[in-house]
Amino acid sequence: DAGITQSPRYKITETGRQVTLMCHQTWSHSYMFWYRQDLGHGLRLIYYSAAADITDKGEVPDGYVVSRSKTENFPLTLESATRSQTSVYFCASSASAEGSTDTQYFGPGTRLTVL
Amino acid sequence: GQNIDQPTEMTATEGAIVQINCTYQTSGFNGLFWYQQHAGEAPTFLSYNVLDGLEEKGRFSSFLSRSKGYSYLLLKELQMKDSASYLCAVPDSNYQLIWGAGTKLIIKP
Numbered sequence: 001d002a003g004i005t006q007s008p009r010y011k012i013t014e015t016g017r018q019v020t021l022m023c024h025q026t027w028s029h030s031y032m033f034w035y036r037q038d039l040g041h042g043l044r045l046i047y048y049s050a051a052a053d054i055t056d057k058g059e060v061p062d063g064y065v066v067s068r069s070k071t072e073n074f075p076l077t078l079e080s081a082t083r084s085q086t087s088v089y090f091c092a093s094s095a096s097a098e099g100s101t102d103t104q105y106f107g108p109g110t111r112l113t114v115l
Numbered sequence: 116g117q118n119i120d121q122p123t124e125m126t127a128t129e130g131a132i133v134q135i136n137c138t139y140q141t142s143g144f145n146g147l148f149w150y151q152q153h154a155g156e157a158p159t160f161l162s163y164n165v166l167d168g169l170e171e172k173g174r175f176s177s178f179l180s181r182s183k184g185y186s187y188l189l190l191k192e193l194q195m196k197d198s199a200s201y202l203c204a205v206p207d208s209n210y211q212l213i214w215g216a217g218t219k220l221i222i223k224p
Contacts, residue, residue, distance in 0.1 A: 033211075042119070042202065042214030043158070058211060090157060103148075104212065106157035 003027070006091050006107035014115050019078045021110045023091030031094045032074040033104065034058075034066065036087040043090065049074055081114045088112070117141050117207050119215035126221045127193055135188045135218045137203035145206040149177055149188050152217065153199045161188070161201075190220075198222045 004025040013019050023032065030051050035043040045058030047066040055066050063085060065077045078085055089110045096102030118140045127133040139147065146165035150158040164170055164179035164186060176189040188201055200217040207213050 040216060042204075042216045043212075044214075045211055048211060103160045103163070106159070108157050 004091060004093055004105055004107040006089075006110050008110060009108065010111050012113045012115065013081050015082060016080050019081050019112065021076045021078075021089055021091075021112070023074045023076070023107055025072055025074075025091075025093045025105075025107075027093065027095070027105075028071055029093035029095045029105075030071075031096070031102075031104075032068065033092040033094075034064070034074070034076045035090045035092065036060065036085075037090060037109075038087050046076065046089075078112075081112075083114050086112060086114045117205065117213040119203055119205060119213060121201075121203050121215040121218045123216070124219045124221065126223060127190075129193055129195060129222055129224050131193050132189065132191050133193060133220065135190070135201050135220065137186045137188075137215060139184050139186070139203070139205050139215075141184075141205050141213075142208050144181055145210065147177075147179055147186050148202075148204040148212065149186075150202040150204065151199050152202060158202055193222050195222050195224070 007022045033048045034046040037043050044060050046064050049055045049068045052071050068074050091107040092104040094102045094104045120138045148163050149161040151161050152158040162177040164177050169178045174191045179186045200219045202217045203215040204212040
């Protein structure tokens with residue numbers, strides 16, 4: 001019963017490098033989400049996906065790219081990392097068509113540091 | 116636009132009762148969520164309210180007043196393991212969740 005997993009759990013990179021954070025869920029949930037969490041802020045939505053090959057921007061999408069070729073995977077790529085992208089990144093999934101009116105289940109998070 | 120306010124931090128004593136408030140402003144209303152997040156861990160679902168009133172779930176209860184844009188989470192018989200942040204969230208017009216910054220609850224023996 002893996003649920004939702006993220007990798008890596010910790011990552012240190014340098015400014016300008018490309019970084020990909022992985023997210024995998026075993027529930028066949030339709031909706032998947034990427035959030036970042038910074039001290040003093042609530043969770044902020046970066047991108048979300050309603051199904052395979054369907055993605056849309058959230059509140060803070062700049063500097064990030066997503067794809068969803070398979071229902072179970074939703075990778076997040078930082079094309080050219082900046083220090084302001086140092087954060088904890090959470091992936092989440094939910095089952096229903098109206099994603100936010102159904103419970104979102106979160107992965108364990110990836111702590112990313114950009115030097 | 117949407118706005119959610121929660122106290123930043125609260126302190127309570129083991130065995131006591133604590134109420135964590137959340138006020139929100141949304142253009143529509145599609146329910147309100149409460150999540151718990153222990154330090155260094157992922158948020159986990161606690162409750163979902165869409166109708167006015169109190170919903171009880173063991174030691175935890177959640178209250179909603181849609182007319183006042185107000186909710187609270189009530190934690191009874193506090194235990195040390197209840198030390199965590201409590202996050203309030205509401206869906207926006209696109210059904211995506213808008214999150215409060217969270218209330219850090221500190222439990223003292």
